[in-house]
Amino acid sequence: PVVLGIETSCDETAAAVVAGDGTILSSVVLSQLDDHAPYGGVVPEIAARAHLHHLDGLVRRALDQSGVGLDGLDGVAATAGPGLIGGVMVGVMTAKAICAVRGLPFIAVNHLEGHALTARLTEGVAFPYLLLLVSGGHCQLLAVEGVGRYRRLGTTIDDAVGEAFDKSAKLLGLGYPGGPLMEQAAQAARDPGRFDLPVPMKGRPDCDFSFSGLKTAVRRHAETLGGSPAPEDVADLAAAFHRAVGDSLVDRCGRAIGRFRALHPDGRALVVAGGVAANRYLRARLSALAADAGLDFVAPPLGLCTDNAAMIAWAGVERLRLGLTDPLDFAPRPRWPLDPTAAKAPFAGA
Ligand code: ATP
Ligand code: MG
Ligand code: FE
Numbered sequence: 001p002v003v004l005g006i007e008t009s010c011d012e013t014a015a016a017v018v019a020g021d022g023t024i025l026s027s028v029v030l031s032q033l034d035d036h037a038p039y040g041g042v043v044p045e046i047a048a049r050a051h052l053h054h055l056d057g058l059v060r061r062a063l064d065q066s067g068v069g070l071d072g073l074d075g076v077a078a079t080a081g082p083g084l085i086g087g088v089m090v091g092v093m094t095a096k097a098i099c100a101v102r103g104l105p106f107i108a109v110n111h112l113e114g115h116a117l118t119a120r121l122t123e124g125v126a127f128p129y130l131l132l133l134v135s136g137g138h139c140q141l142l143a144v145e146g147v148g149r150y151r152r153l154g155t156t157i158d159d160a161v162g163e164a165f166d167k168s169a170k171l172l173g174l175g176y177p178g179g180p181l182m183e184q185a186a187q188a189a190r191d192p193g194r195f196d197l198p199v200p201m202k203g204r205p206d207c208d209f210s211f212s213g214l215k216t217a218v219r220r221h222a223e224t225l226g227g228s229p230a231p232e233d234v235a236d237l238a239a240a241f242h243r244a245v246g247d248s249l250v251d252r253c254g255r256a257i258g259r260f261r262a263l264h265p266d267g268r269a270l271v272v273a274g275g276v277a278a279n280r281y282l283r284a285r286l287s288a289l290a291a292d293a294g295l296d297f298v299a300p301p302l303g304l305c306t307d308n309a310a311m312i313a314w315a316g317v318e319r320l321r322l323g324l325t326d327p328l329d330f331a332p333r334p335r336w337p338l339d340p341t342a343a344k345a346p347f348a349g350a
Helices: 033-039 044-066 085-102 111-123 161-171 178-187 212-224 231-263 280-293 310-321
Strands: 003-007 012-018 024-031 075-081 106-110 129-134 139-146 149-155 269-273 296-298
Touching: 003 044, 003 085, 003 111, 003 310, 012 044, 012 310, 024 044, 033 044, 044 085, 075 085, 075 111, 075 310, 085 106, 106 111, 106 310, 111 129, 111 139, 111 269, 111 310, 129 231, 139 231, 149 231, 161 178, 161 212, 161 231, 178 231, 178 280, 212 231, 231 280, 269 280, 280 296
Parallel strands: 003 075, 075 106, 129 269, 269 296
Antiparallel strands: 003 012, 012 024, 129 139, 139 149
């Protein structure tokens, strides 16, 4: 099937058309970075208005560029949560309107499922696989057992890892979003071993994460460096930050591999997804871990790690094939866990 996907859950307005064989016929992403930059983070009301302003034009462009147009569609998928409710409503209403007028099936996609299934779009990875989902709002380890079948093995008890990148970048005066800027800064480090930051959760028997302590450690170091630290100092500290995050992710994923194997002896791959998966250093660290464990390592191409609509269209393709469509009165879900059983645990992330 050919599916139009729409993504509006945060600060990217995006539309894409994807075919059943995994061909991305078109994918357009409009980042609202400039709209939010003055505030050092995403402002929900500004985001919702910007989605409303841009989405129609982006959908038109995605349809034009795809070469199939409205007539070639078999369904429309939109992110229906989790995310900022104003933006999600804009995307969902647009998708429903197209479906109502054209008599097409509507597919309500969980944004996290979009990230989780991207490796099947680009690499055709088979179920089951172990997934490290690392994004702006989430940090989870999941056994992905099928479409809509996720077993959460671990989650963050405080900040998400992307959030730690963003907050640390802000503390170091690097701006927003912090991930790419921290990565750039770390590459310029002259003495990457100069600072030693604590490695969160290392050695704990569970598969959970914690990043707020690391952020606090960055703040303390930043304070000793004074009001506007020199670029060399920022670079060395950014490198130390990467090392601590890498050590923690490797330790936590190592634990999860053991649990995953016990659940699924036939599982073959460690997959990483979400915006932070675009980080080259972390990709290299996780790739080495997978190799040691005898697992394939799969990371989406950089442009499909951060938010996009191709992943939403693809999740739509996978769901449509299984007959998993949704009624036009489907209500957006600002909170929507991938594994509803795990969400009842004390530290329930969305
Ligand atoms: P969620 O998917 O949890 O709802 P989101 O959609 O806002 O959150 P994504 O777009 O998936 O998040 O990822 C954005 C996050 O990824 C930001 O925190 C950003 O700093 C981080 N990020 C992007 N590129 C990199 C990079 N190269 N290195 C590290 N972090 C990065
Ligand atoms: Mg974003
Ligand atoms: Fe995302």
